[in-house]
Amino acid sequence: MTALIEARDVTLSFGETPALRGASFRAEAGEIVAVMGPSGSGKSTLLHCLAGILVPDSGEVTFTGDRIDQMSETRRSALRRDRFGFVFQFGQLVPELTAQENVALPLLLGGVRRAAAMERARVWFERLGLSGMEGRRSGELSGGQAQRVALGRALVAEPEVLFADEPTGALDSLTGEQVMELLVGSAREQGTTVVLVTHEPRVAAYADREVIVRDGRVAMTEGVAS
Numbered sequence: 001m002t003a004l005i006e007a008r009d010v011t012l013s014f015g016e017t018p019a020l021r022g023a024s025f026r027a028e029a030g031e032i033v034a035v036m037g038p039s040g041s042g043k044s045t046l047l048h049c050l051a052g053i054l055v056p057d058s059g060e061v062t063f064t065g066d067r068i069d070q071m072s073e074t075r076r077s078a079l080r081r082d083r084f085g086f087v088f089q090f091g092q093l094v095p096e097l098t099a100q101e102n103v104a105l106p107l108l109l110g111g112v113r114r115a116a117a118m119e120r121a122r123v124w125f126e127r128l129g130l131s132g133m134e135g136r137r138s139g140e141l142s143g144g145q146a147q148r149v150a151l152g153r154a155l156v157a158e159p160e161v162l163f164a165d166e167p168t169g170a171l172d173s174l175t176g177e178q179v180m181e182l183l184v185g186s187a188r189e190q191g192t193t194v195v196l197v198t199h200e201p202r203v204a205a206y207a208d209r210e211v212i213v214r215d216g217r218v219a220m221t222e223g224v225a226s
């Protein structure tokens with residue numbers, strides 16, 4: 001089967017510090033893959049290479065067979081905007097915008113008209129258990145609510161890949177589980193592939209499969225789902 005997204009033998013150093021030393025990774029369409037491993041092992045750097053945020057020093061990164069590492073910054077940025085979604089540890093909502101405007105943002109940036117974008121965003125508030133929160137700004141939301149808004153923003157444009165870097169890292173375990181249920185449920189509904197960086201086994205358990213990054217390489221693969 002052809003991988004939807006793949007890294008082959010990727011290396012990347014920050015100055016003298018090697019972050020990736022020949023990392024290979026692949027995810028099929030619709031697959032949810034957890035990337036685990038010790039702190040500093042290169043998990044986030046691998047995610048950033050797969051997402052076209054960082055360009056590796058050597059190796060290849062492909063998305064639907066196209067070489068991301070050889071694209072111009074303009075093309076990579078369009079790819080990130082149009083086909084990828086992102087959730088990070090801290091929701092990183094735009095504080096001046098309402099929650100609904102935050103969710104609508106990728107659609108507005110993609111050229112959808114405001115009324116249509118706001119309506120598509122509104123649907124996510126019901127889906128994420130946030131009805132009534134549409135008009136709030138990030139300072140008026142709890143950590144879990146803000147992260148659910150961030151999840152809506154990441155998924156509203158129906159991306160092919162969702163990159164989630166420690167999406168529950170700033171949440172207590174119960175709130176984290178609610179966010180993971182919604183993340184995995186929504187991704188499965190939309191057929192979105194998920195690359196999920198986490199150091200928490202309970203979070204990784206939501207994935208179909210786990211890979212472990214150690215010293216800049218993907219060390220092993222476990223738990224291949226049927």
Ligand SMILES: Nc1ncnc2c1ncn2[C@@H]1O[C@H](COP(=O)(O)OP(=O)(O)OP(=O)(O)O)[C@@H](O)[C@H]1O
Binds near residue numbers: 040
């Ligand atoms: N922007 C940067 N500048 C310099 N060094 C960096 C940078 N980003 C990462 N590194 C280094 O690269 C290595 C891999 O970092 P990375 O963040 O990918 O690890 P990680 O596995 O995601 O860690 P954690 O679980 O602690 O987030 C580490 O040695 C880190 O210090």
